[in-house]
Amino acid sequence: MRHRSRIIALVSALALAPALIAGCGSSGAPEAGSTGTGATTAAQDVSVVLDWYPNADHAGIVVAEAAGLDAAAGADITTSVPSDPTTTLTTIAAGKKDLGITYAPELLIARSKGVPVKAVGAIAQVPLNAIIARSDRGITRPRDLEGKVVGVAGVPSDRALLDTVVAADGGDPSRVQTKVVGYSLSPSLAAGKVDAIIGGYWNIEGPDLRAKNVPITIMKIDDYGVPRYDELVLVASEDAIRDRPGAIRAALAGIAAGTTAAVSDARAAVTALEKANPDIARSVLPAQVADTLPALLPDGGAPLAMDGGQWDALAEWMTQTGLVDTPVSGSDAIDTSLLPEGSR
Numbered sequence: 367m368r369h370r371s372r373i374i375a376l377v378s379a380l381a382l383a384p385a386l387i388a389g390c391g392s393s394g395a396p397e398a399g400s401t402g403t404g405a406t407t408a409a410q411d412v413s414v415v416l417d418w419y420p421n422a423d424h425a426g427i428v429v430a431e432a433a434g435l436d437a438a439a440g441a442d443i444t445t446s447v448p449s450d451p452t453t454t455l456t457t458i459a460a461g462k463k464d465l466g467i468t469y470a471p472e473l474l475i476a477r478s479k480g481v482p483v484k485a486v487g488a489i490a491q492v493p494l495n496a497i498i499a500r501s502d503r504g505i506t507r508p509r510d511l512e513g514k515v516v517g518v519a520g521v522p523s524d525r526a527l528l529d530t531v532v533a534a535d536g537g538d539p540s541r542v543q544t545k546v547v548g549y550s551l552s553p554s555l556a557a558g559k560v561d562a563i564i565g566g567y568w569n570i571e572g573p574d575l576r577a578k579n580v581p582i583t584i585m586k587i588d589d590y591g592v593p594r595y596d597e598l599v600l601v602a603s604e605d606a607i608r609d610r611p612g613a614i615r616a617a618l619a620g621i622a623a624g625t626t627a628a629v630s631d632a633r634a635a636v637t638a639l640e641k642a643n644p645d646i647a648r649s650v651l652p653a654q655v656a657d658t659l660p661a662l663l664p665d666g667g668a669p670l671a672m673d674g675g676q677w678d679a680l681a682e683w684m685t686q687t688g689l690v691d692t693p694v695s696g697s698d699a700i701d702t703s704l705l706p707e708g709s710r
Contacts, residue, residue: 409442412617414600415454417467419447420643422569422651422658423490423598424467425635426669430624432638439623440616459483459603464610465617466602470595471523471689474681478694482604485677485700487618487670487709488596489625490661494569495597497531497585498555499562506583508590509537517560520546526687527587528564534591556580569661573653593679596672597661607701615704618670622706625669629659668709672700 420428427445430436436443446463448454455476458466465486468476473485497516499505505514508531518524529539547554551563552571556578566572568584575582588594600621602614628635636655639646663669677696684690702710 409437409440410613410616412436412441412443412465412613413463414443414445414617415448415457415463415466416445417448417451417454417469417598419645420445420639421646422635422639422654423494423567423662424642425628425639425655425658426489426621426625426662428624428638428642429628429635430620432641433624433627433634435623435627436617436620439619441613441620443617443620455481455483455601458601458606461603461605464602464606464613465600467598468601469597470599470677470680471684473599473601473699474677474684474694474696475690477699478690478692483601484604484607485596485599485672486602486607486614486702486704487600487621488598488672489600489621489670490598490658491596491664491667491671492661493586493588493592493595493597494567494661495527495565495587496568496572497528497562497564497587498566498568498571498575499583499585500555500558501581501583503561505562508532508535508585511562512537512541513543514561515543515545517547517551517554517563518544519548519551519565521565523689524564526689527592530592530683530687531585531587531590555582569657570654573650573657574647577650577653593683594676595680596676599672600670602701607704611704618704619706622669622709625662628655629663632656632659635659668706670705671709672702672705674700674702 414427416424431443454466454468457463459481467489473483476483497508504510511532516528525544528542532539532542545560547560551566552575554560555563556575568586572584606614632655636652639651640648674697677700681694681696685693
C-alpha cells in the first residue's frame with residue numbers, strides 16, 4: 367500500500383545518512399530573493415518533495431499553488447514526487463530539497479539515528495493509519511480481532527500498533543494473527559483473504575473500499591491507546607531552518623492559506639487535485655477529500671499547527687514499544703517558529 371512504502375526501507379536508507387549528508391551543509395549566504403536585511407524583492411523559490419503522487423492529503427499544497435496563495439505569501443512553491451520515497455529525509459538533510467513530506471513516527475526514527483531534520487508544520491494533524499476490518503465477519507471493535515487474521519505490510523510498527531489497539535480494548539493481542547501482504551492491503555481485504563488490515567488510511571482506503579461495496583468497520587488507532595500524532599508533516603533541515611527562514615516561512619504561510627481555502631471550498635480542492643494528478647481516481651476523490659479536510663484543519667485548530675507535548679507522548683510510546691532503539695525527544699523534533707502567528 368502506497369503510504370507504507372517509505373517505511374519499508376527506512377532503516378537501510380538511514381544507515382547511509384552520514385555519507386549522504388556530509389559536506390552538504392548550507393553556505394550561510396543570504397537566501398535567494400532576500401536583501402540580507404529581511405526585506406524580499408520577489409517570491410522565493412521553495413522546492414517541496416511530496417510523499418506520493420498528489421492526492422487528498424495534499425489538498426492544501428495543491429490549492430495554494432493553483433490559487434497563487436504561495437506567491438501572495440512570498441514563495442514560489444514547486445512540488446515533485448520522489449523517485450525513491452525512502453530517501454526523502456536524507457535528501458532534505460543534504461539540502462537537495464527545501465521541504466519534504468514525511469510521517470511523525472518516521473521523523474522520530476530518523477532523528478534517533480542522528481539525521482538533522484525537523485518538522486516545521488503538520489499537514490495532517492491526526493493519525494490517518496487505521497485498522498479496517500470486514501464487518502461481515504463479526505468485527506465491530508478491536509477485541510473482536512482475536513482469532514482473526516490481520517493483513518500487514520510487514521513493517522515494525524504494524525505489530526506495535528496492532529497490539530496497543532487490541533490491548534486498549536481489553537483484547538489479547540497474542541490471539542490475533544497477522545499475514546504479510548505487502549502493499550496489497552486493500553485488495554487482500556476486498557478479496558476476503560484477510561479479516562482486517564492495518565496500514566490503510568481511513569480517509570483514502572476507507573472511501574475506496576466503500577465505493578467497491580466492501581462492508582467495512584474502521585477503527586482509528588488514536589481511539590484505542592495510540593497517542594494522537596501528526597500523520598503527515600513538512601520537514602526541513604536544521605541548516606535550512608537557520609539559513610533560509612524567510613523562504614520557509616513564506617512557503618508555510620502559503621500552504622496554511624491553501625489549507626484554509628481547501629476546507630472552505632472542497633469542490634475547488636477536488637478540481638485542483640484533478641489538474642495536479644490527471645491519473646487520480648476521480649469517482650472516489652470527492653469522498654476522500656471530504657474525509658480528509660477535517661484532518662488537515664481540525665475543529666478549533668489552526669493549519670499546520672503542532673503540539674510539543676503531543677510529540678513527546680508519541681516519542682515515549684515509540685520508546686516503550688521498541689520502535690526506536692535510542693530515546694528521542696519529541697518536542698525537540700519540531701520547530702514552530704516559522705509558522706504563521708495563528709498556528710504557533
